[in-house]
Amino acid sequence: xxxxxxxxxxxxxxxxxxxxxxxxxxxxxxxxxxxxxxxxxxxxxxxxxxxxxxxxxxxxxxxxxxxxxxxxxxxxxxxxxxxxxxxxxxxxxxxxxxxxxxxxxxxxxxxxxxxxxxxxxxxxxxxxxxxxxxxxxxxxxxxxxxxxxxxxxxxxxxxxxxxxxxxxxxxxxxxxxxxxxxxxxxxxxxxxxxxxxxxxxxxxxxxxxxxxxxxxxxx
Numbered sequence: 105x106x107x108x109x110x111x112x113x114x115x116x117x118x119x120x121x122x123x124x125x126x127x128x129x130x131x132x133x134x135x136x137x138x139x140x141x142x143x144x145x146x147x148x149x150x151x152x153x154x155x156x157x158x159x160x161x162x163x164x165x166x167x168x169x170x171x172x173x174x175x176x177x178x179x180x181x182x183x184x185x186x187x188x189x190x191x192x193x194x195x196x197x198x199x200x201x202x203x204x205x206x207x208x209x210x211x212x213x214x215x216x217x218x219x220x221x222x223x224x225x226x227x228x229x230x231x232x233x234x235x236x237x238x239x240x241x242x243x244x245x246x247x248x249x250x251x252x253x254x255x256x257x258x259x260x261x262x263x264x265x266x267x268x269x270x271x272x273x274x275x276x277x278x279x280x281x282x283x284x285x286x287x288x289x290x291x292x293x294x295x296x297x298x299x300x301x302x303x304x305x306x307x308x309x310x311x312x313x314x315x316x317x318x319x320x321x322x323x
Contacts, residue, residue: 109149109150110150110246113146113149113150114146114150114243114246117142117143117146117239118239118240118243120142121139121142121143121235124138124139125139125269136227136228136231136232136235137226137227137231139231139235140227140230140231140234140235143159143234143235143238143239144234147159147239158242159234159238159239159242159299160237160238160242160292160297160298160299160300160302161238161299161300162298162300165298165299165300165301166300167300167301170298170300170301170304171300171301171304174301175301175304175305175307175308176304176308178291178305178308179304179305179306179307179308179309179311179312180308180312182284182287182305182309183309183312183313186280186284186309186313187316190280190283191276191280194276194279194280195276198275198276198279200274200275200276201274201276202273202274202276202277202280203272203273203274203276203277204273204317206272206273207220207314207317210314210317210318211317211318211320212318212320213318214318217314217315217318220314221311221314224307224310224311224314225307225310225311228306228307228310229303229304229306229307229310230303230307232266232306233288233299233302233303233306234299236262236266236285236288236289237288237289237292237297237299237302238297238299240262241258241259241262241289241292241293242297244258244261244262245258255293258289258293259286259289259290259293260286262285262289263282263283263285263286263289264282266281266282266285267279267280267281267282267283267285268282284309288302288305288306291305
């Protein structure tokens with residue numbers, strides 16, 4: 105039974121999640137919620153009452169200063185690199201603009217803005233971080249350890265897959281998202297798997313990006 109919970113169940117879970125995403129290879133905000141709930145369930149089966157801590161939600165790491173000060177600063181810096189360095193560079197390389205059309209409804213629409221911000225924090229900040237960093241990345245560590253080669257493969261593999269699953273943004277968006285995914289994975293590793301911090305950085309980053317779209321900046 106222990107082997108099933110610690111070895112077989114995680115493999116089945118990862119395969120089922122990717123099968124769930126397979127048809128479109130696109131992780132929209134909506135279809136992140138089901139995998140997140142599934143990961144919470146199987147994590148509870150494996151770790152029982154300790155499952156949140158195992159994902160990275162340790163109570164000792166919950167720090168208001170990190171969430172309200174450090175995370176927004178990191179997110180803002182990351183967004184500046186994303187928007188002013190990576191976006192023009194990758195657009196030049198691919199010769200294809202990033203596709204933000206899925207977010208057209210938010211432009212100048214305060215009601216859509218509010219709903220999208222709430223949804224993004226639930227599905228992207230919490231959902232994507234729980235699934236990609238808290239579960240996928242930590243399960244990889246459980247199976248293959250924390251050696252330099254193992255962690256390099258871990259970060260690159262899930263960064264690439266994270267980017268591929270965002271095909272609705274076009275090839276430029278996939279490359280950008282993949283790089284951001286790798287950065288978030290690296291932060292998660294360097295900060296000793298503090299998922300609170302990763303969720304906050306991801307949430308603030310997306311908040312800044314959505315506000316930029318709402319204000320129609322750079323158009």
